[in-house]
Amino acid sequence: MRSLKLAVFALFLATSGSTGLEDAAFWDRVATQELHSALRVSVNERRARNVVLFVGDGMGPNTITAARIYKGQLAGEGRDAERGLLAFERFPHVALLKTYNTDKQVSDSASTATALFSGVKSNYKTVGLDANVKLGDCESSLNKSYRADSILKWAQDAGKLTGFVTNTRLTHATPAALYAHSAHRSWECEAKMPRSAAKCKDIARQMVEDEPGKSINVILGGGRQCLVSNVTITAKDPIDTWACRRGDRLDLIRMWEEEKRAKGVSHSVVSKNKELTEVDFEKTDFLLGVFTNGFLQYEHERDAEISPSLAEMTVAAIKTLNKGPNGFILVVESGMIDQAHHRGTARKALDETVALEKAVEEALKLVDLNETLVIVTADHTHTLSIAGYPVRGTSIMGIAYKSKSDALNYTTLSYATGTEIKFYPFNATHVTRPDPSTEDVESFEYKQHSAISTDEGVHGGGEVTAYAIGPWSHLFQSVHEQNYVAHVVGFASKIGNYEVATNGAATMELVTMSAVLICLLFN
Template identity: 50%
Template sequence: MARLGYIFSEVFLILNILLSSTAQIFPVPRNEDKNFWHNQAAEEIQIAMATATSYNWGIAKNVVLFVGDGMGITPTVAGRIFKGQKRYGRSGEEEYLSWEKFPHMSLVKVYNTDRQVPDSAATATAFLTGTKGNFYTIGLDSSVSMNQCLKSRDPETWQSSVLEWAQDVGKDTGFVTTTTVTHGTPAALYAHSANREWECDAFLREEGHGCKDIARQLVEDLPGQNIKVIMGGGRLAMGAVPSIQPQHESLCVRKDRRNLANEWISSKEVHGRKVSYVQNQRELLNVDTAHSDYLLGLFADSHMAYEADRNKGIEGEPSLANMTSTAIKILSKNKHNGFFLMVEGGRIDHALHSTQTHKALEEILAFDDAVNTALSMVDLTETLFIVTSDHSHVMTINGYPERGNNILGVADVSTVDQLPYTTLMFTNGPSYDHYWNGTHVTRPNISSMDISNKEYTPIVAVPSLYESHSGDDVATYAQGPMAHLFHTLHEQTYVAHVMGFAACMGPYKFNCTRPEAHLSRLLRR
C-alpha cells in the first residue's frame, strides 16, 4: 500500500505540473520537413552572398549604439523564445529579436584588466573609450585601480569616449537609459571615476575625498556639459528632489543640497538655448522637439521601474521606445554633421541580479521595441547601428523541455529527488533554498508555487545576496557603414574603435581612409 500511495502521489505531482499555466506548450510549426530546412538554408545563403558583395564603406554620419546591460547570449535566447510565445503564441524557438537579423555580427571578450569576470563600469569603459580599465572604475586606464581617488585625478589617466569624439567633429550627442543617468554604463560616456558608486557626493566617503562625484562631472565638465539629450532615472543623485533621508542605503542623496538639474538647465538658458525638462510620460510627449535644443528627462528618484512594474499611464514613466524616439527627433536636427546616441536597457541586468527571470525577459522585449523604433527613424545607408551587451549573467537554459515549452515554466522532474525544476536557473543568487528535512538535504516542491508570477525567483546552486555576472563572451550585431568590420572574435575595446573609424572621429579623425577601390566607388555615387 505504501508503494501504491507513493505512485499515486508522483502521478498527482506530474499532473499538477502539466496542468499549471507555466506548463503550457506553445504550438510548433507543422511544415518543418526536409524541404523546409533546405529551402530556408538556401535562402540564407543567397542573403549572405548578397551581403558579402554590398558592404557599405561609407563614412557614418550617425552612430546609434544600443546596449543591453547583462544581455549575454543566454538571456538573448530566452528573450527570443519569450517574444515568440508572449506576442505571437508560437513555440518561440524559431523567433528572432530585431537585431538578430542584422547582416554583421561578432563575439566580444568582456574581461577587465584585473578580473576574469567583469563589472559594467569597466566594460563600458572598454566599448565606449577603446581602452580597457580595472574593475569598478570608469573612464580611466588600467594604471588606476578601484578607490584610487588621487591617481584618478591625473588627466593622463582619463580616457575620452566616443561621445566626446562625436562632439569634437560637430555631432550632436545624447544618451537614454533605464538606470540612473549617473550609473556605470552611461557614466563612461562623460566621467572619470575610481569608483562607479561615486554617483553623488554622499557616496564619495573617505576613499573619494577630494574627487568630484559623477553627477557633478555630468553637469560641470566636458563632454557632459554639451550632451544635448539626457534621459533616465536619478533625480536624487542630481539633487532634483527636496533633500530627504534615503529609505535605503543604496540611494544616493546629495549632501551639498545642490540641484544639479537646475544648474544644468540654467547653464543652457543663459546662452539663449531652448531647454526642456521632463519628469513623466505626459511631459515627454508634450516636448516640442522641433524647437528644443536640449532635453533633460529624469523620470525616477533612482532607477526607472521595471517594464513589468511600470505605470504605463500618462503620469507614469515613459517606455524605452518612447524615450528613444524623442531623442532621435531632437538629435537628427543636426542635418550636416549628424549625431551619436547611446540607448541602454539597463534594468535587464538588475532583474538578472535578482534572478527575476520574468522581469528580465520583459526588459528584453522593451529593449527590442526600442531597437525597432530607432530602426524606423534612421537612414541605415548613413547610420552605423550597433546592438551589443557589456557582459552576461550566470543564468542557464537547462533540462530537456519539449519544443514550445513555456520558457518560464518547468523543464522536467529530477530523476534523483523526483522534484520538478524550471528551465531558467542560475548558478548563484539570492534564491538558494536547499534545507535539511530531518533525513536528507532537499529543496522546495515548486509544483505548488506560482512560478509564472513576475516576482518568482528560481532556485540557485550557490547562495549569494546578489547573483553575479559571468565571463562569457557577448555578441555584437551591426548594420550600416563599416558594419562588416564586426566579423570574428574581438576585444571589447574594438567596438569603440569601429565607431570611431566608421565616423572618422576620435583616433581616426584624420586617419579613416577606405581602400582605394571602394573609395572610388563611393565618389561615383
Template identity: 50%
Template sequence: MWCVKTCAVLFYLTSVFNSVLNLNEDRSYWLDVGKNDINRALNLEKIENPSKNVILFVGDGMGLTTTTASRIYSKSESGFLSFEQFPHIATIKTYNADKLVPDSSSTATALFSGVKNNLKTSGVDSSVKLNDCEASLRPEARIDGLMKWAQEAGKSTGFVTTTRVTHATPSALYAHTPNRNWECESKIPEKSKQCKDIARQLVEDEPGRNINVVMGGGRQCLQSGVEDKPGDLVDRWACYSLDGRDLIRDWEMDKKKRNKTYATVLNSEELKAVDTSNEFVLGIFANGHMSMDYARDKSPTGMPSLTNMTQKAIEILSQNPEGYILVVEGGLIDFAHHRGNARKALDETVSLSDAVQIAVEKTDPRETLIIVTSDHSHSLVFTGYPSRNKSVLDIAQKSKIDHIPYTSLLYGTGGPNNYQYSVINNTISRQDPSINNTSDFEYSQQAVVLTDEVTHGGSDVLIYAKGPMSHLFHSVHEQTYVAYVISYAAKIGPFKNGSSSFIYSNLFLLSVLLFIIKSC
C-alpha cells in the first residue's frame, strides 16, 4: 500500500514539475490531451429529469480574467478549478436596464428573478429608479424570484455569503428596495422612511422570514449598538443601525411563535455542532463582512470558511424530501478587486472553488443541478509576456518604451494605491513594481486611470453547470436566463407543473386564432 501511495505522490510531483518547466509537451502530449477531451465530450450525458435540488454559486466580480489567474495561482496553467470541468459552459451578458456596466444588486436581481432592473436597485423592475421609494412600494414593481418560487413549491431555501447577509447580492433574494445601501434604517433619508430597510425585510417579510438557512456577516445591520471586538471590526462605511433594534432576537421570536425548530450560531464551533434537523438556522459571524479566508481566525471561536458554511447548509436543507434551493456567494472576490489587491481576489476565488467541490461531493449528480457563475466582471487585466515558470503575481517583463517593469496583472481603473505615477523633472514616471513584493496580499497592482476604487468591468461572464438540465446552458445568454433555467429544471415559479408546454400550446392556439381572423 505504501508503494502505491509513494508512486502516486511521485507521479503528482512529476506532473507538477513538468507543467512548471514545460517539459515533455511534444506533439504526442497534445494529441493525448485532444483525445481525452474528445472522449469526454462524446460521453457527455444529458440528465433530463427534474432537478430536486439546485445550488447556485455566485463569485461576485469573478470575471474570466479572475478565474484564469486564480487557476494559475492555485493549480498551474494546465490545472483546473473545481468547476472548470463541469460539462456545460455558456456566456452570460451582464448589462442592466440603465447601464452597460452593472452593479451587484441589479445583476443579482437578474440572476435570481429573471428581470433586468436599474443600477443599485434590488428586487424591483426597471420602472423603479435609484432612490425612488414611492415607486418601489407599488406591488406591480416588485419582483418575486427563486426563494419565493421554491417556498411555494414546498422546497427548503437558503443562502450563505461572505458579505453581510443584507448586502447587494443576497438582498435580491428577498428584498425590494430602490437603493441597495438601505441595509438598515440609518441610511434611509427622512423623506423615504416609509420604505422598509433590507434587514427588516429579511426578518419580517416574505420570503425572507421563511428562508431556512441564512449565513454570513452583518450583525451591525441586524442589531443596534454593535461594537468593535478583536478580529471583528464594525464597518464604519457601511450601514450601522441606531434605532435600538435586535432583529436576531426578533428572528428567534418569530420561529418560536410559529413552533419551528431553530438555532442561531455565532462562530465555527457552534456551526459545527448545530443540529441539522433544525428547520431554521441563522448564522451571523461578523459585524460587517466576514474576514477573507487567508486572514480568517481558524480557531473554534473564529469565523467559518465558505466551505464550512456551504457543507452545513446542504446538510440542513437536505432534510426536506421535496428538495431545496441554495445560493452561495463568494462576495469578497469583489471586495478585494475594488481595493486593487489582486492576490486577495485570487485567493477568495480559490475558496469559492473549494466550496463548489464540497457541494459536488455532498450531492447526488442525478438530482442536484449545480451552477457556478458571476454577477459581473472587473477591470483586471492579464497582460504579456510572462514565462510559464513565473508566478501569475510576478513581473511580466520590462516596457520597451519606458524600460520600467510591469506585473502580469494590472487594473484598468484603481484607487490612489493603484495609481503609481509621479512627476520627476517635469516628466511623468511610473513606479517600478520590482521594488515591492508583488506577491504580498497587500500589494496593489498598478492601474491606468485614477478613480476612488477599482470599478466593475462590463464584459460577459461564464456560467458552468452540471446535473439535471445543465445542458440548457449552451450559448450566449441574457443573465435573466439563469433564473428561468432553474425554474424549468426544478419545476418552480414560471415553469412549475409544465408551464412551458402550456405556454407553447397557447402560442399555437393563438396563431391558429389569428389565421382564422385574417381568413375572415
C-alpha cells in the first residue's frame, strides 16, 4: 500500500504542469511534494556510533525564519526566499524544547547548556551542577553528588573519542558545561573568583587538569586570555573586556601540551588558521586550537589568517575524531549568534546562523547518517521579532510598514529589549522614534530598535527547535524538556545510564527501555 501511494504521488508530480502562479494548483503541488517526502521517511533504530550536536546559541525560531529569508535574498531568490529552507530544516524529525531552568522562567546559557549536555536542569548561571547548588556557592559545588556528568564524560567512559568546537571562549558558559562544575559561569579564570571560592578551581583549570576535560580529543575555539597569563594584545587580537584575564602566571596551554607529551600521545597545538590546515589529522589523537584572546571574529569580518570559520573547525574536528574504533561525540557551538543579538545587531545574528548552516552541511559530507545521529538545536531564544506587513520579497533587514500611531516607519526586525531606545529624543510629552528609512538598515552594524532599554538585549523564554537526522532521530517528536536531549544522545549511542553490556541486541534494547521507564518513574 505504501509503495502504491508513493507511485501515485510520483505520477501526480510528473503530470502536474506549472502555470508560474502561486494559485491553488501550485499549492497543491507543494503540499503533495511534502507528503511524498514524509512518506519516504524511515525509522533508524541502529545504535548511533557517532553523534554530532550543533548548538546555535540564542538561535530561536524567529532567528531561523529570518536567517532562511536572509540567505535566500542574498542568493537573489526574491519572492522565493520565504519558501526556502536551511539545510537542517530538511531533517526529518523536529521537536520543541522548553528552556526554563530550576529557578528562572528565562534562562542563561550555562544552565541551558547543563540541561542539553548533562540531562539535568540547574540554577541560573551555574555550570554542570544540579539544583542543590545555588549561584556562587563554592562549598556546595564540591559535593560530588551534586555534580552532573556530561555526554562527553559518558562517551569517554564508553571508549569513544570526544571533542567540542566553539567560536566563543573555550571557557564560556556553553562549552564549559561539557567538562566543568562551577557555581558561577564567570569563574572562567582565577581573576574573577571571590575569596569565598578559594577552595574551588576555575573553569579553565578544570578543562586542562580534570576529567573529562583533559581527555577531550579536540578542543577548538578562542579565549587565550583565560588560559594564559599576560597574553600578547594586538589590534587584531584585543582583550575581551567582558571576561576575566588570567594573572596567576600559569600557562594552561603549555601545561596541556606537557601532559600529552608525558603520556606519549600524538598531539597538536595550533594558534592560527594556517596551522590548523597543516595538521595531519590521521596522526593526531589530541588537538588543541586557541585562536584569539577572546571570542573569534564574526564571520563577515573574519581574518582568515587568524581565525578559522566554524565550518573549518568542524571539519578539522570530525577528521580527527572519525578514526576512533568506537566512534565519537562532537559538540559544535555557534556562540556568535547570541553575541550579535545581545548587541542588537540582527544582521550579524542572521549571518552567523547561515555560517552555522555551512558547518552542518560540511559535517553531513563527512559522516555516515546510517550510523551518525546529527542534532541541530539552540539553548535559548532572544527577543527578536518579525513584525509588520512587509510586501513579499522585501529585504528582511528593511522597512516593514509605517506606524499609524506616530506616522514613522519601522523595520521588519526589532527587539523587545536592547540599547537603542536610549538614543530616542524626548519632547514635552513622549519619546520620538527616529525614522529607520533615514538610517542604513542593511548595515552589519545597524542596531534594530527596541521597546525597552536595557544594558544589552536579554534572552527570550520561548521554546527552541531541535532538528534531527540519523539513528533514533525519531525520538524528537513532541514538546520536550530541554534536558531530554542528553538522554536521547545517551540512549541512541548506548552511553551513560543507557550503556548495557549484553550478548544480544534485543536484550540490550529491552534492558535499556527498562532503564528509561525507571528514570521516568523516579524523576
